[in-house]
Amino acid sequence: MSYLCCGDVNLNVPTAPEVGLYLDECMFTSYNKKWKDSHEAVSMETYCKEAEEFKVKYIFIHIAAMEHKEGAVALWLHSLNHRNYPDFRYMETAGTEARIGAEVESVEEVQLYKCQVIM
Numbered sequence: 001m002s003y004l005c006c007g008d009v010n011l012n013v014p015t016a017p018e019v020g021l022y023l024d025e026c027m028f029t030s031y032n033k034k035w036k037d038s039h040e041a042v043s044m045e046t047y048c049k050e051a052e053e054f055k056v057k058y059i060f061i062h063i064a065a066m067e068h069k070e071g072a073v074a075l076w077l078h079s080l081n082h083r084n085y086p087d088f089r090y091m092e093t094a095g096t097e098a099r100i101g102a103e104v105e106s107v108e109e110v111q112l113y114k115c116q117v118i119m
Contacts, residue, residue, distance in 0.1 A: 012085050014079070014084075016076060019066060
């Protein structure tokens with residue numbers, strides 16, 4: 001990642017599907033600090049066990065069922081190829097694309113080459 005410091009770098013980063021995103025934990029730190037003198041602290045600790053059971057019983061089951069039905073993550077993973085995301089390729093120091101499974105001498109060589117190409 002040190003080659004990112006060599007100048008302007010454009011990196012094509014794939015956007016992952018929203019499957020599995022949910023609010024896992026509520027934090028009330030700012031609220032509790034602001035109102036500590038006049039209000040009782042707000043916390044979800046009392047409901048920790050119930051929340052975990054709910055996640056396992058309903059949320060995780062729903063996530064798995066939706067992935068099985070729609071296959072959004074599977075499609076996304078399939079789209080992560082070198083044609084759509086060429087930044088995922090490793091470059092050899094000579095500037096040619098490395099063959100899949102080819103050995104690269106060192107990460108520093110790859111980063112140095114990328115830095116020189118960008119500049």
